[in-house]
Amino acid sequence: MEKKVILDSVKKLKEISQKRKFPQTLDLQINIQKIDLKNPENKIDLFLQLPHSKGKVPKICALVGKELATKAKIFDKVITKDEFPAYTKDKKLLKKLARDYDYFIAQANLMAEIGKDFGKALAPIGKMPNPKAGCIVPPVAELEPLKAKLQNTIHVKTKDQPSIKAIAGSETMSDEEITDNIEKIYSAVVHEVPNEKINIKSAIIKFTMSKPVQMTEKGPVVEEKKVPKVEPKKKPKKEKPKEKAPKVKEKEEVKDES
Numbered sequence: 001m002e003k004k005v006i007l008d009s010v011k012k013l014k015e016i017s018q019k020r021k022f023p024q025t026l027d028l029q030i031n032i033q034k035i036d037l038k039n040p041e042n043k044i045d046l047f048l049q050l051p052h053s054k055g056k057v058p059k060i061c062a063l064v065g066k067e068l069a070t071k072a073k074i075f076d077k078v079i080t081k082d083e084f085p086a087y088t089k090d091k092k093l094l095k096k097l098a099r100d101y102d103y104f105i106a107q108a109n110l111m112a113e114i115g116k117d118f119g120k121a122l123a124p125i126g127k128m129p130n131p132k133a134g135c136i137v138p139p140v141a142e143l144e145p146l147k148a149k150l151q152n153t154i155h156v157k158t159k160d161q162p163s164i165k166a167i168a169g170s171e172t173m174s175d176e177e178i179t180d181n182i183e184k185i186y187s188a189v190v191h192e193v194p195n196e197k198i199n200i201k202s203a204i205i206k207f208t209m210s211k212p213v214q215m216t217e218k219g220p221v222v223e224e225k226k227v228p229k230v231e232p233k234k235k236p237k238k239e240k241p242k243e244k245a246p247k248v249k250e251k252e253e254v255k256d257e258s
Helices: 003-016 081-088 091-100 108-125 144-151 175-192
Strands: 025-032 045-049 060-064 077-080 103-107 153-157 163-170 200-207
Touching (some): 003 175, 003 200, 025 175, 081 108, 175 200
Parallel strands (some): 060 103
Antiparallel strands (some): 025 200
């Protein structure tokens, strides 16, 4: 996709979007076709470092031993080895941890314990420390470069649906910065699928509360939000009152006067 096509679509999106009381996130959705996603070889699972900020600062939690406990204080949360049991004993605390943080850093020599103690909560939502993102580090690692890298890193993957959804920026960013980010994501996905552009059905951008804009070679297309049809409730039919059976008069006894 040409850069001008993306830039025109970003400008159109900003033109139709109403201003909100908060900075809206820009979401990119790439719809895929003619691929069997049940085949593991066709799954897409990438960590991409964007040219510019994605508009949202990720929250990072470090799971480390005493070797990295001090260095890891640059992250939002540090959990040391001796604190692991507190999370394994409290399922609610573990689920909250998995929900609250975007990336988890792991000290390499503790991965077996981390997998055992945190895997049940992190693995199902794709948040286990991942070597592709550089999130598994040796006990002597320098962590500052990793933190800087993760600020602009996104996880792009296919799930059950034939589409990829990713945060590509924020409405506070310039049109050119957003365009650069979208181009990086789109190009990476195109080169990852077997037949490149043939496998791309459409690419759509939208802000948190805006109408979607489809990026096409002929120009941006504003899509109307689909409002689900609400069928009117059918009034229950009134049951006809049951007809009462006619009373049968009892025959009067005839007295024998003889």
